[in-house]
Amino acid sequence: MLLEALALCGYGLWVLLGLALALGIYSSGRGDALVPLALGCIFVSAGLLAACLRLHGTPEWHGWRIGTPQRPTREAMLALITYLPMLGLAGLARGNDAFWATRLVSVALVISSLSCLLTGAYGYRTRRLASQAGIAMQLPVSRMLAAWYGGGLWLWVCVIFQANLSGGAVAPLPWAIGLLLMAMLLGLVDGLGWQSLRAPGDGAQPPIHGLQARRFLAALFIWAIPCLSLLLVPVVPGGRWLAFFAATACVVGKSLELWLYDFALTRYAQSRTTDHEPIWRQDRL
Known part of the structure; x- marks a missing residue:
């Protein structure tokens, strides 16, 4: 991941x-x-x-x-x-x-x-047979937004370091606003993706021990730390290193979230297979 x-x-x-x-x-x-x-x-x-x-x-x-x-x-x-x-x-x-x-x-x-x-x-x-989970729209959109958000953070790192080396000036406010908006959209779409793992009509997915705590940790790395760094870059001396720290934290958090989502998707597919197994056997008989 x-x-x-x-x-x-x-x-x-x-x-x-x-x-x-x-x-x-x-x-x-x-x-x-x-x-x-x-x-x-x-x-x-x-x-x-x-x-x-x-x-x-x-x-x-x-x-x-x-x-x-x-x-x-x-x-x-x-x-x-x-x-x-x-x-x-x-x-x-x-x-x-x-x-x-x-x-x-x-x-x-x-x-x-x-x-x-x-x-x-x-x-x-x-x-991964994710089409059974009804996420035909959320998954591609989520990957696109995650790529733009993570790529935007790393492009910002390149721009701000090159500007410091050449003595140029970078306007941090447009970068911060754009990346904050992207983070908000990504959080909304990812939330819909997690909601799609709830089986329609039969309640929530079987609980996974420690899933919510790990999702919260991933959210800290993906959204909280980078967004806070975006706001502190123009204020803190040597703030360009906060940009690098924000981009690295986003990669770590997204890796954790992808692993958690893949694990939850596997559990979801297993639960759906177990629920439909008696019906399948009855139809075959």
């Missing part, structure tokens, strides 16, 4: 960077886009590297078992294709951001990254 959270941040970072370059609102310094591009590449490639090394707990990457006769899945092929516009943009980043090719490749990076997020969400839903 840590690798999945990093991938979400990486794709979200590419989406926001591509939008900023396509609209011509990113830093005009030569090569300033290389740092967020490289950081996103590290995040996205972490899962691929773990699958290639066949580390424990990472048997596949986007449904593809690397090193076996199995052909790459459509989801894996799309994830590999996304590297092409990223590399093209890295080659153009040393030039003028207003160049038409730079903006065209930026749009291609945005489209391919969004496609990876959507196919990854639907692929997870298919592999």
